[in-house]
Amino acid sequence: MRKELYQALKDRLSRLIVADSGQIIFASEEHIKQLEEAGTPPEKAVKHVGLWNRQVEFIEEEAPFPMPAVFVEFGRITWRHQAGGLQDADLTVGLHVLTASLPEGYDGAEFHLDLLDKINACLHRFEGESWGSFKRSASIPCHDHEEILDDTEVFQAMVYDDSAVKRLVKHPVPPQFSQKD
16 A cells, blocks of 8 residues: 555656746646657656655765655554454655755745645645545644755545455466367
8 A cells, every 4th residue: 555655646746847937737647748749848846756764864975866856754554454354544644845945947945835835736635546535734844954945744644455355366267178198
């Protein structure tokens, strides 16, 4: 479930692009494909998505990552057991949104604030087979970095995990044939 959700978040955030006007928009997959086929690939508003591992605390020692970047942090999960191995839980996901304080070609503060709002808009009511509708529950600014704007947008959703459900597996029946000696 987490792997599926992480990949879906990466795909969803990759649809935030910078339009010709400089505004961040949430584009459809079809629109992005049309731009790419026309030879004008869109500028991604989020250049890197990864799993959170306190990257900002060690930014001097870490291999640099392109910014703006979003790091996904899965909160503690307390599972409730249902029948047959099915589990559900209320999941909290923190998205650590990092931008350079003055990204090239933009007013850093305004771009950062716009990106936070656009992330909320693109994830509001975002749902999948293994999770219910996303809703933002908190925004946590961090003021500990000189050259990086760092905010965590916190979302909640009900998740379902069926990895422990026993599946009925049908084995193919070998064809019946007779062998003559």
